Amino acid sequence: MEDILVISKAVHQDTSGAISFLVTLCGFDDIMKKQSIENEKGRRFMDKKIIAETDRLILRRYRATDIQDLYEYLSNPKVLEYEPYKPMTMEEVKENLESRIASDEMIAVELKSTGKMIGNVYLGKCDCNSLELGYVFNEDYWNLGYARESCEKLIENAFEHGIHRISAYCDPKNPNSWELLEKLGFTREGFLQKNVYFWKDGHDQPIWKDTYIYGLLNSKEN
Known part of the structure; x- marks a missing residue:
């Protein structure tokens, strides 16, 4: 789930510097120019106000009226078991919602049949024309195929707009997350x-x- 967000930042910090050093050392200016062009394609895709639809879902930006639906799952300990934050109060959710409304990386998932917002997909911008995928859904709507349906559509859209690669990071103890990734076609790379x-334990020691x-690579690329 969204625990991938914190993990990935460290991974990108560790790897991007090595990649930049290698390219500079070899003098591949043309590679860097091409990468800049591809990154711009990805930026334009993410900057758009995305409104995609599937048979059952509307994938859209967050809005102020999502407060109660967002509170339902951000206050649920079971939903947040593998997340880097604790269950939230209504006041905390209100503050969190403001950041989601301002973000172009958080996509709300709405049921067409009822208008209820049942979860979210995260598509975070990364280096080298790539994105990072994450997802969190209301427990009442687990095991109904909504996460897979929304992710499939957004992945399809991303690749159609020239995104090169999508990465995801998850806890091995969370099979619901990594089994979904594998159903989506992702390969376990590490x-x-x-x-x-x-978090830390009662003795102030890290809980590792x-x-x-x-x-997942864009199969439509040359």
């Missing part, structure tokens, strides 16, 4: 042992967590 922690790394 396993990091005790590489991150969100492992991480699965997943990736």
Whole structure:
């Protein structure tokens, strides 16, 4: 789930510097120019006000009226079991919603049949014309195919707009998350042992967590 967000920032910080050094060392200016063009394509895609639809869902930006629906799942300990934040109060959710409304990376998932907002997909911008995928859904709507349906549509849109790669990071103890990634066609590319922690124990020691790394390439690229 969204625990991938915190993990990925560290991964990108570790790897992007090495990539930049290698390219500079080899003098591949043309590669860097091409990468800049591709990054611009991805930026234009993410800057758009995305409104996509599936048979059952509307995928849209957050709005102020989502407050109660957002509170339902951000206050649920079971939903947030693998997230880097604790269940929120209504006041905390109000503040969180403001950041979601301002973000072009958080996409609300709305049921066409009822108008209820049942969860969100995260598509975060990364280096090298790539995105990072995350998702959190209301427990009442688990195991109904909504996460897969929304992710499939957004992945399709991203690749049609020239995105090169989509990555995802999740807790090995969260099979609901990594099994969904595999259904979406992602490949497990790595396993990091005790590489991150969100909380400390009663003795002020880190509670370390492992991480699965997943990736999906745009199959339509040359």
